[in-house]
Amino acid sequence: MTERTRRRTPTAVCAALTVTVLLGGSAAAAPPTDPYPADDPPTSASTPADAAGTPPDGVPLPDEIRHSRNVRHVANMPPRPPFDAPLAFGTDIAFTGQHAIVGNYEGFTIYDISRPSAPRLVSQVHCPGSQNDVSVSGNLLFLSTDTSRSDDSCASAALPATEPNAWEGIKIFDIGDKAAPRYVASVETDCGSHTHTLVPDRRRDSVLLYVSSYGPDAGYPDCRPPHDRISIVRVPLRNPSKAAVVAEPVLFPLGGNPGRPGEFPDYVVPTSGCHDITVYPERDLAAAACMGDGLLLDISDRLRPRVIDQVRDDEHFSFWHSATFNQAATKVVFVDELGGGMAPACTPEIGPEHGASAVYDIVGRGSHRRLVKRAYFKIDRPQDPTENCVAHNGSLIPVPGRDILVQAYYQGGVVIWDFTDSRRPREIGYFERGPLPPDQIPAGGSWSAYYYNGHIYSSDLRKGLDVLAVDDPRTAPARWIRLPEFNAQTQPSH
Incomplete structure (x- = not known):
């Protein structure tokens, strides 16, 4: 979806932040x-x-x-509250083992799909910020945030695009315990993260994320034109809190x-x-x-x-x-x-x-x-x-x-x-x-x-x-x- 709410900028408060997890062990698939x-x-x-x-x-x-x-x-x-609100759109899906992880403008949900005819809700993390596209590598889950937020926490509020202290980018969760995902880090990226792509790193101790974003404006502090590039984030697998932008290659040098x-x-x-x-x-x-x-x-x-x-x-x-x-x-x-x-x-x-x-x-x-x-x-x-x-x-x-x-x-x-x-x-x-x-x-x-x-x-x-x-x-x-x-x-x- 290309509709978006803008945005943004500096702070990157990367800490072990608290998220709301709704356990759903007894939930069953509706016929x-x-x-x-x-x-x-x-x-x-x-x-x-x-x-x-x-x-x-x-x-x-x-x-x-x-x-x-x-x-x-x-x-x-069917979605459960608060993921059933009128603008709580379901988004992308990532898979690991016998689990499907489904993004939503309000956060993400982990389902046990070991029986595809009867999926079971394992946990639901409330962490607003469109689009919340997801990808997964081992025990790490990556979440794209593409709206200006008051900070990088899951309790943040939406801010205007022109606010110089807003945040948007990549959030990183540890999902080793599928019933209790843990927020471990964030990385701010220019113009946010509308989508991202997981790329195996040549260094096997880390993964890369190609972050796609767009829609610059001269009035946006961290998203001014020309925005002719992508951001590349490296995430060390053993220490994801050290994740950082390591390159911003220009793909359109001539526009x-x-x-x-x-x-x-x-x-x-x-x-x-x-x-x-x-x-x-x-x-x-x-x-x-x-x-x-x-x-x-x-x-x-x-x-x-x-x-x-x-x-x-x-x-x-x-x-x-x-x-x-x-x-x-x-x-x-x-x-x-x-x-x-x-x-x-x-x-x-x-x-x-x-x-x-x-x-x-x-x-x-x-x-x-x-x-x-x-x-x-x-x-x-x-x-x-x-x-x-x-x-x-x-x-x-x-x-x-x-x-x-x-x-x-x-x-x-x-x-x-x-x-x-x-x-x-x-x-x-x-x-x-x-x-x-x-x-x-x-x-x-x-x-x-x-x-x-x-x-x-x-x-x-x-x-x-x-x-x-x-x-x-x-x-x-x-x-x-x-x-x-x-x-x-x-x-x-x-």
Whole structure:
């Protein structure tokens, strides 16, 4: 989501701070509200050649669930107070062992997913500060704060962006005891931390975080233009309280995309930082989505990422939001978050090439590699004009020899699509709810949808954690792949 509240600056009170932990050992998964029997749900309208029946006319009723025949909704964990407030949006997900950690504008929640059909709430940490995107490494949890706060504690208050003594950046927790996470450190970063990406350090005693932030203003004390760089934080694994910014590499020495003003959907956001970076450490590659630009980076020197190629698509892309490599690192899927996640971008008037994903082939070798656009992919199931709907966070389903992505679409739901043929991507499954009731704030749906160890986990802005199962021969080989840990922006080599 690109909507944000700004911000910020100096203090970095890094201490063992107290957090509110709500234990939920007895909480159980609510049964999915699903009006369709598992053996005969409606099928996707977007790929009639693949469909096993006729898709329903129109859109689902408010909160009604629909899904393709090959997808089952196996569990939902609704948010608990205070994570059920109108603006307490669910955000990103990280996985470690048999636990899923789900971010929220109010903090984060740890779930035991050893039984995917019956997740159990282990703990909930109240620590406000958008977006609270999460990643995990061993017993350490990292949390992005991208609003100006009175200090770096979990009891902080929001401050105006112009306040010179505000704080925002990275918070670090010890989650060795999942039932009682402990806040151990913080690192302030320029322009905050909208998202961050965990990168294995060459020094095995530490990890690196590539911090993406944007939106500078001459009136913001620690976020003045030009903001053409990222922050790199090194976290010593044995002493995370010593975490610090160790580099601020400039990615746009000549400036980024100047943008194009206009009305929705005909505009391009100027580049003033990056929104999200996905790394493929074993290939020494990264793909950066930076507002008006898409980058392919060489990260063989972790502290000095080098731009290999830079692409733009001012005709169709308004906001370069995120990226995903295929397993062979021969393709990148870039995402356009048209409307910042708050607009109805999945209507016939917007069309199939705005607010979509774009498949790029990586051609050439070494420093001569280039990104070549092959096709767009976007859901085309009917959506209500009140529904915020646009391409958002996803991950590969690790099928050897095929390129299959599961992806969130806010109120457009969750989609599974195949881009093995990069010129002809196609949908092979989906899950969605109908629009939110008219008396609710019209912003909801799936923020993040990731595949982990046999199931899809979706973080819904309003509905909590959904668990989906996929029963399809095209994705079946992925069931044999098990990971001890997964951060979607740090792609593993399966």
